[in-house]
Amino acid sequence: MENEEEVVEDAPPVEEEEPDEEVQEEVEEETEEAEEEAPAEEPVAELVDWQGKWIISAEPFNFGNLSIYDETDEGFYFDIRVNKADKKELKNIYAKKDGSVATSEATETGCVLTLTQENERIQVKESNECADNTLSVDFNNAFILPDTYVFEENFVASIKEGKLSTDGYALGDDIDVIEQELGEPEAYVSPSGALFRIYSDIGYGTDAVGSNGKVGSLIVLRPEEHTPDYMKELLGEPEGEGISELDGFYYLYYTIGDKYKLYIDFLPEEKTMYRLTLGIL
Template identity: 50%
Template structure:
């Protein structure tokens, strides 16, 4: 297990616990994070109530200071502190007593693991021309209902920028607000390619530069005047963090 904390981490357990931990802006001192865990099995509002609700617990923006394989968050307004421990399986999170909420049937005490690594193979170049990443994968334009029917509930669901992602293993299927078909594909856990590796595969990028909003360096390609392909790299490590495919938006 790498000692790098930055990335997208997931947890799921029976009967209906799903959670995601996103760590970003990592430095030698610490990292920023957001965390959300939900129990999608509806819980009665009270013992005698016929009304139910879904328990959701989240921290929208936090910061944790690192000390070796341990990181501790700065206290929240209610004194809630999270302790993160990097282990062989992933990041184990433990919450302090101040984080407890007796009205919720969910907590942050879970181990979050990275998605399986996506390896770009010899079929990749042909597949992206068809709007997908693998020959047998789901492509752009696929109804989300088809994916959930065949694969079941997603490992996690993430709102990022203006897209809502259904995460399965190493791939996110993104839909825009009000849409029910896939408009954006994202690999969130690719093999750690360098910019030079991507150039050998794809050729010189049509555009490249620093995305100042996210602090990532990007390569941009168009695919047969139909799709846009973005590779995003960690600028200091010079390794691939994720890549996206979507329909080409003509001006």
């Protein structure tokens, strides 16, 4: 018996339906409306670091410090001091951040400071309530952050030569020569009556404010944040150690040979390095 072949007829091709023009227009309109209704993205505020020990930029015999600490995403605390013929200062003031601008809370007298950070400096502007006609100074100044001093491998050899870097100037060098070769200082500071001319990470000091002559001391205002134990490993046991009765810093004191002396100051609670000074015995 012969098998009958089963014949399967090909199904007719399915015609693709053209999209309804009215429906397509409605979808396009809804998409456009959704795009229009989508909220615009808010600009992200620029992240600016404020914390540090800022000093008034180059202006002879106009000294000042701006110390910013306890910084958060919202704000920070600061101390500010300016000193010319008179002294003016505020301490433990809170400022709220808004990008590169920070505004302080008003003091009891209504004094408000606006701090604007731009081009690696902070410009401080005081409100009218801060003015004091009996003083010759105000808070309207520009502050800079000194470069960080990095300890070189040959730090010990350098201080034995009266220097803080192998290619830097030494104690006893002529301050006029330094100014001629390096140009105008970036800033001036005057701790303990000496005048220091700040270049990058090192300050070169003369004995008296306004005097020229030989360099009598070297200062670092922004050292790497090493601990007393680190410095003891580097330099050995100090000849003096403890809390300074003068300024409250924790200090280490070393004599370097029979020529030089080295003071290293640390924040008393954190025990991180605050500054160091190399001088002549």
